[in-house]
Amino acid sequence: MRQSWSKWNLYNLTRQRPPRLERRTFFQQKWTSKAETRAYHGEYLTARQWQTMFRRTLKAVVPMYSVDLAEHSGAHMAAGRGAGVGADQGVGVPAVPYMSQLYWPMERRLDIACYRAMFAASPRMARQFVIHGFVKVNGKKMTHPNYMLNPGDMFSVDQTKVLYATGAPKVGTGKSASESTESDSESTETPEATEEEEGTSAEASDEAPDPVTPDEALAALSLDTPSSSSSTHKKGDPNNPVDYSKPYATPWRPRDYLPPFAFIPKYLEVNHNTCHAVYLRHPVARPGQTEVPSPFGPEVMQLAFNWFLRRR
């Protein structure tokens, strides 16, 4: 299981089981949890790199409501037998999953933030975008994927790269010049797998015939006005024309198996029209909810957190 939008990863998510912790020592439980979570959260970082980022302090917010604040002075919280009037009878608020915040410093990294903003198909792809100079922070090119974003930082990724990452790949072009530069594992994917191609789809789509005849390609290249080329496809969005020079399938359409991975955490505000995003604040926990995306539950995270406290 990796941080990635690939369909293989989706299948692995469906097979995910909690780590087997019963009949194991506390040390072993912590070790397993640490190993499993670290293999998912920034596996391309060394242990030392993560340990310097690790923070013992975890951030949370308390939801307040104007009506409650106006109605009550808070005296009822101090009354009663310690937890406020009626607190021992009613159903309380859910616990704050502080432990799920373990990897929040990771979310500050520029490459991870680009992935969370849905600008790249995986943190590794985002990392490549950063290193290759397609990412800007506050309008300046930033080539260090380990750049820690601060609240209020605006970052942007080259639009073509974002459309390449989120869009369906070109089919039947083989290894063209534009694709071979993107030596990401996603580019070898076969999105056109259908029911009848079961089992052999990986091989079948590699040999799919080129749908672009040379005549069409020539026509598209010579007539680069959007209105003339958009007449060839059915939707007819003049903003989204056929353009064979792009490294993704045109007209642009979302890649396959994106919906189950589509979410944008609350600490980001993203504008996909221009592929810009703002890092609003550090991720926080609130009762029953965390802002750090992770497939691991609070119990596993707690064990991993205890490992990184280095009191083992």
Place this chain on the structure above:
Amino acid sequence: MPPRPRHNPIPSPLSLSSRPASQPQKCLLAHTRCFSATPSAAARKGEPRPVGPSQRTEFFNWINGPGAVFKQAGEEGPKYLSSYDKRTWERKDRASNVPYPMNPAFKSTPVLSNEMREQIYKRVEIEGASVRKASAEFAVSLERVAAVVRLKAVERKWQNEGKHVSSYLTKALEQMLPVTHFVPADQGQRQIHENIQELFSHPFAGRQAFVPTSESREYTRVDAGKEFGLPPADEAVPHPELVVAKRERMENLSLDELERRQAERERLAQVQQEEKESRAAEKLKNAGTFVEQGRWKWNLKEARAGSVGFRYGFPHPDRKKGHVKIPTHFI
């Protein structure tokens, strides 16, 4: 598929020719070498080991069968794994916003629709409302309103420059994500995007305090705040003015009186802001001259010999006991 034996060494003339039946099998070819001379338990019983479909086959069975629903967005809104039954892979009646089934603590929260962002930008940048006011009106947090205005400003700049704006990408993602839509005032109730009164849980408040008080005393938020060295929650929330407005509305005041009080508060805030700005300007004026050279910005100040302050040749007292330069606490 017929069951396959686990080890299928290529029959070579070397291994087949001169081997007595009693002797354990010797693997001569490196690529078929077995590391244990003992046959497996199943082989000793004479049964071949049962072999199921490979993981690769199982993957293709799933992805072309029940997993095909995840291929593209549909009319039903977000498609997360938790919205589907784990055995039958049928969509549940109540869709879930949990992308990772094993971690219910992480939920996919709504994003602002493009229309909503346009309205926020219009309200702040064209109609001139303050970020604070727009935040209360749209039920969107302060930082988010400010970020939306910044991002939309970039978009306007791109449009003016004739750059390509990928609106189709936004549209496609709005089909996959939970979205807060803009509802005009005359067409029903607005959608609440997020709680705008979230209070940051300050580390000071993390300690346990035992404060003896008399039973008759009303121990309020203000007292608790004093105990922890923090402002009371009514003032520390992002929108304290909403709490005040709510309190006044509960006092059954006339509309004129409410408006008068609101105007008075706004006037006071304006005066305070102006005072703050004038003080900052005054400070800058008396700060001496600034000379910028590359990375450095020199601040040149008038110095007078013999005045009280730093004296050349005398050590600073900052290493003495009780002179702590590092702030010990802050709020």
